[in-house]
């Protein structure tokens with residue numbers, strides 16, 4: 001295990017192949033228990049590469065991709081993209097951490113950076129989709145303030161997915177919750193000291 005700390009930075013076209021490789025591995029390993037077997041077995045790494053190359057080739061001002069690196073290797077990714085839909089104006093996609101390095105805070109670093117971008121852009125309704133049975137990841141999103149909108153019977157992975165949203169009122173709610181949390185932590189500290 002590396003002694004370096006993960007670093008989050010804006011991604012660029014040179015990262016396309018690394019992001020493709022990471023997400024292909026994460027779909028193969030981390031999605032296997034939840035996705036349809038045919039879907040897991042049908043994916044081609046070349047398609048991932050060309051998809052991510054075209055993401056950077058056509059990137060606009062209202063979208064951004066971030067990577068987490070460890071010893072200069074890409075170990076995590078997330079992307080916020082503008083969305084032309086009547087309900088949502090942006091979407092969070094491509095949230096993946098290298099299988100084997102999950103549960104160490106890398107996803108949270110990426111999520112925090114994506115949220116800064118969302119606030120900077122002034123997006124008012126942002127959505128994401130996740131496989132309904134992927135309860136660990138759902139807990140991760142819920143911890144980060146995402147609220148369940150609805151369940152869809154069939155997603156791209158051939159299984160039910162759930163849609164979450166991070167709306168404008170949520171920032172205030174989140175800030176309140178953090179303030180409450182640190183106030184109660186300070187109270188506990190004070191209680192212990194006195």
Ligand SMILES: CC(C)(COP(=O)(O)OP(=O)(O)OC[C@H]1O[C@@H](n2cnc3c(N)ncnc32)[C@H](O)[C@@H]1OP(=O)(O)O)[C@@H](O)C(=O)NCCC(=O)NCCS
Pocket residue numbers: 026030031095096097098101102103104105106107108109129130131134135136137139140143
């Ligand atoms: C979801 C994901 C990006 C989170 O990144 P991470 O670096 O693992 O997350 P962090 O370490 O910052 O946060 C960990 C928290 O996430 C939740 N979590 C995420 N995956 C989990 C799992 N498989 N089992 C249990 N909890 C999980 C837990 O709440 C955990 O908090 P805890 O340790 O206090 O219980 C990462 O686990 C991942 O790549 N998962 C597989 C791919 C995936 O599902 N991507 C989302 C596509 S929609």
